Amino acid sequence: MEGAIDEILPDGRFGVTLDNGHRLICYTAGKMRRYRIRSVVGDRVHVEMTPYDLSKGRIVFRERTPGQTPVGARKRGFRR
Numbered sequence: 001m002e003g004a005i006d007e008i009l010p011d012g013r014f015g016v017t018l019d020n021g022h023r024l025i026c027y028t029a030g031k032m033r034r035y036r037i038r039s040v041v042g043d044r045v046h047v048e049m050t051p052y053d054l055s056k057g058r059i060v061f062r063e064r065t066p067g068q069t070p071v072g073a074r075k076r077g078f079r080r
Helices: 030-034
Strands: 002-009 013-018 023-028 044-049 056-062
Touching: 002 023, 013 044, 013 056, 023 044, 030 056
Parallel strands: 023 056
Antiparallel strands: 002 013, 002 044, 013 023, 044 056
């Protein structure tokens, strides 16, 4: 399913409104956390829903938005 982030909640969760008007509470997928993909209010996202509770889901993809910085021009402040 596709939708837009409309609220940032505590504990790494997001409020997402789907294109059909349904509202979910979502968390980010592990790969998004691993590669530090940040999400903000207004971002378009792809969501996987659980069949057991239709009010919860997982954000698996964040679409690129126009005007965003290019991939090669990111900050190099964090290093392990």
